Amino acid sequence: MTSSPTVAVVCGSRSDLPVLRGCFDVLDRYGIAWEASVISAHRQPDALGNYVRDAEARGVRLFIGAAGLAAHLPGVLASLTARPVIGVPLDGGALGGADALYSIVQMPPGVPVAAVAIGSAGAKNAAHLAARILALSDARLAVAVEAFRAAQAGGAELGVDPRSEPGTADR
Ligand code: RP5
Numbered sequence: 001m002t003s004s005p006t007v008a009v010v011c012g013s014r015s016d017l018p019v020l021r022g023c024f025d026v027l028d029r030y031g032i033a034w035e036a037s038v039i040s041a042h043r044q045p046d047a048l049g050n051y052v053r054d055a056e057a058r059g060v061r062l063f064i065g066a067a068g069l070a071a072h073l074p075g076v077l078a079s080l081t082a083r084p085v086i087g088v089p090l091d092g093g094a095l096g097g098a099d100a101l102y103s104i105v106q107m108p109p110g111v112p113v114a115a116v117a118i119g120s121a122g123a124k125n126a127a128h129l130a131a132r133i134l135a136l137s138d139a140r141l142a143v144a145v146e147a148f149r150a151a152q153a154g155g156a157e158l159g160v161d162p163r164s165e166p167g168t169a170d171r
Contacts, residue, residue: 004059005033007130010051010077012040012067016090020066022120023088026127030144032134035060041067041076048073052080062133064126065113068092071100074113084133086126087113 007027011020017038027034035055039048052063063081065074066088074087087104091097097118105115114129116122128148135142 005035007034008055008060009036009064012073023123023127030131041073071103087115088122089118
């Protein structure tokens with residue numbers, strides 16, 4: 001690879017890709033160049049090391065690692081690079097993603113991973129957090145982040161009547 005994206009998204013399996021759709025959409029919305037790869041920390045550890053070294057050399061500034069089950073991928077990414085790593089726990093097994101969340105969030109001191117929520121919400125927030133980190137040194141991105149916050153703030157609804165919402169009685 002010769003291109004130089006800003007963000008590298010790595011997931012542990014092709015089966016993880018569908019839930020990451022929101023991550024890619026948000027990165028696109030901010031105009032952040034990204035690339036995605038499928039490299040398992042358990043199944044292809046040497047390939048992961050080679051990839052991170054190559055990505056850094058090409059100018060990748062931040063890594064997003066997404067994995068389910070015993071989700072060591074984000075932590076191994078953080079062991080291979082000094083650049084920020086955001087970990088997305090995925091719901092891939094009997095424990096509903098709590099297994100991946102604990103794996104990602106319980107990093108030893110000195111090897112930090114920023115953990116986001118399980119599944120698609122976390123996938124989107126990984127991209128939003130990446131934008132906020134990169135915006136610290138990117139004025140265009142800082143404007144885009146503030147524009148998103150302003151648009152989101154416009155969604156408040158005052159004086160709603162919950163009894164008029166369909167299906168609320170069943171919840
Ligand atoms: C993890 O194991 C992957 O990130 C995936 O979430 C899970 C299952 O992988 P596959 O068996 O679908 O390849 O490493």
